[in-house]
Amino acid sequence: MHQDQHRPITPDALPEVITRYLKAHRAHDTATAVTAFTGDATVIDDGNTYKSTAAIEKWLGRSATEFTYTIHLTDAWQADATHYIATQHLEGNFPGGAVDLRYQFTVRDGLIDSLVIEP
Incomplete structure (x- = not known):
């Protein structure tokens, strides 16, 4: 997905499931964050791929404490x-010490099906 194909929206216009994930991630609330994903969701972060809620839960737990x-x-x-x-x-x-990251979400059936995190 290239940014030029996207239109800007206000953060409160993001789907509820994305807002819930972002808020839980910010609060290091792994249990709530993982409920935002489909059972077969995929997360790609820092060159690693995490597939399934179990793998995503481990990734969230590690990133919250690392x-x-x-x-x-x-x-x-x-x-x-x-x-x-x-x-x-x-x-x-x-x-x-500081970075801007793009969280690229794909939503399916009201849940996050795919998340790619890149600078």
């Missing part, structure tokens, strides 16, 4: 009824 950081939602985009991008600014004790 570093200390703050997350601020800065932008939201929509391509169509199932594809969204949320840009988040992270600052913390990870290498580099």
Whole structure:
């Protein structure tokens, strides 16, 4: 998905399931965050692929404890009824200290089916 194919939307216009995931992720609430995904969802982050809610739950748990950081939602985009991008600014004790990441979501049946996180 290229950003030029997307239209900007306000963050509160993101689907509820994405907002729920982002809020839970920001609060390090793994139990709530994992409920936003389909059973066969895929997450791609930092060059690794996590498939299934069990793998995603492990990834969420590790990412919540590996570093200390703050997350601020800065932008939201929509391509169509199932594809969204949320840009988040992270600052913390990870290498580099600050980064803007694009969270690219695909929604299916009211849940997150795919999430790709890239700079």
